Amino acid sequence: MDYPEPIAKLIDNYTKLPGIGVKTATRLAFYTLGMDETDVFDFSKALTSAKQDLTFCEICGNITEKNVNPCVICQDDSRDQSTIFVVENSRDVMAMENTRDYHGLYHVLNGIISPSAGTGPEDINLPSLIRRLSEHQEINEVIVGTNVNAEGEATAMYLARLLKPAGLKVTRLAHGLAVGSDIDYADQLTLIKAVQGRTEL
Amino acid sequence: MDYPEPIAKLIDNYTKLPGIGVKTATRLAFYTLGMDETDVFDFSKALTSAKQDLTFCEICGNITEKNVNPCVICQDDSRDQSTIFVVENSRDVMAMENTRDYHGLYHVLNGIISPSAGTGPEDINLPSLIRRLSEHQEINEVIVGTNVNAEGEATAMYLARLLKPAGLKVTRLAHGLAVGSDIDYADQLTLIKAVQGRTEL
Numbered sequence: 001m002d003y004p005e006p007i008a009k010l011i012d013n014y015t016k017l018p019g020i021g022v023k024t025a026t027r028l029a030f031y032t033l034g035m036d037e038t039d040v041f042d043f044s045k046a047l048t049s050a051k052q053d054l055t056f057c058e059i060c061g062n063i064t065e066k067n068v069n070p071c072v073i074c075q076d077d078s079r080d081q082s083t084i085f086v087v088e089n090s091r092d093v094m095a096m097e098n099t100r101d102y103h104g105l106y107h108v109l110n111g112i113i114s115p116s117a118g119t120g121p122e123d124i125n126l127p128s129l130i131r132r133l134s135e136h137q138e139i140n141e142v143i144v145g146t147n148v149n150a151e152g153e154a155t156a157m158y159l160a161r162l163l164k165p166a167g168l169k170v171t172r173l174a175h176g177l178a179v180g181s182d183i184d185y186a187d188q189l190t191l192i193k194a195v196q197g198r199t200e201l
Numbered sequence: 202m203d204y205p206e207p208i209a210k211l212i213d214n215y216t217k218l219p220g221i222g223v224k225t226a227t228r229l230a231f232y233t234l235g236m237d238e239t240d241v242f243d244f245s246k247a248l249t250s251a252k253q254d255l256t257f258c259e260i261c262g263n264i265t266e267k268n269v270n271p272c273v274i275c276q277d278d279s280r281d282q283s284t285i286f287v288v289e290n291s292r293d294v295m296a297m298e299n300t301r302d303y304h305g306l307y308h309v310l311n312g313i314i315s316p317s318a319g320t321g322p323e324d325i326n327l328p329s330l331i332r333r334l335s336e337h338q339e340i341n342e343v344i345v346g347t348n349v350n351a352e353g354e355a356t357a358m359y360l361a362r363l364l365k366p367a368g369l370k371v372t373r374l375a376h377g378l379a380v381g382s383d384i385d386y387a388d389q390l391t392l393i394k395a396v397q398g399r400t401e402l
Binding site for chain 1: 202204205206207208210211213214217218219220225227228229230231232233234236238240241242243244245246247248249250251252254255264265266269290291292295298299
């Protein structure tokens with residue numbers, strides 16, 4: 001026996017989301033049925049609106065509203081125009097912005113170089129970074145803020161080899177112990193990196 | 202800094218789902234942005250359709266399409282009209298139907314008696330069960346298939362006390378070891394129930 005079509009379709013749509021299997025999707029679908037009608041309609045509208053009203057900034061690749069392009073960060077002349085922070089996605093921009101400690105510009109790759117997944121430099125938002133750097137001579141430092149895993153490191157390495165010969169300063173975020181962490185809980189690779197990157201007191 | 206409004210709204214809507222916090226909602230929202238436009242529109246439509254096109258069966262309380270009421274199970278004359286299986290929700294009906302081993306009728310409570318949550322017998326689909334039993338004298342057995350927890354047991358007890366004096370056979374699903382399970386992994390209460398309900402070989 002199958003569920004009535006409207007709920008079966010909703011379950012099917014929920015399973016398309018990452019990390020959501022049939023059991024969870026079914027639970028979510030039934031939960032949806034019990035929600036206020038306005039909440040469900042708002043949700044439905046938010047889905048189409050997010051898809052229709054958003055785009056990527058034509059300069060940095062960050063997510064932005066279609067009628068705010070370039071994005072607010074690229075439009076902000078008060079920001080330090082000499083530094084570009086390269087990240088994998090818009091969530092990383094948000095994480096960095098929430099520290100209120102960085103005041104330069106960003107470049108969002110919207111992906112990462114991953115030979116195993118068949119993703120090369122031209123498949124992500126990297127050619128536009130090269131163009132941007134050649135057009136804006138005031139940029140003198142590129143901070144590579146890709147994640148600390150094989151793909152992130154490979155992308156960082158690729159960028160360093162590409163940009164350093166052009167006279168740019170290419171830096172990488174420090175690897176080491178997280179603030180508040182216990183040494184005996186840190187994994188071996190992090191400990192090794194923390195020793196390698198030790199600083200003088 | 203905040204996300205552009207369309208994505209912030211979508212994140213907000215995802216957090217309204219059970220078990221989804223801000224981090225997961227953000228991940229889901231960005232995943233949604235990367236989905237095919239038709240998939241997102243289908244999802245959006247499925248949400249409103251599930252809310253608009255579904256209702257509860259006027260006889261048993263199971264979920265059904267608005268233009269199929271009473272539901273397909275209640276309309277099926279070939280089913281055993283003498284037995285009613287009482288469950289908490291439509292997912293339980295589906296679980297039972299998938300066994301293809303039960304051919305009677307159902308009654309879906311769409312809730313459970315829970316004094317701690319302030320849910321009494323009149324707050325769930327129980328009065329309609331009483332009415333149904335008094336109107337259909339052909340029903341002679343009520344199988345109580347509520348979950349095996351405090352609320353489920355309390356509801357089963359309540360039904361037994363209410364219906365037995367009326368001459369109805371009220372039964373409860375057997376408690377014991379799950380098929381394929383190991384005795385040393387079973388919890389103590391389940392083991393005690395399994396001993397109490399032991400059968401002769």
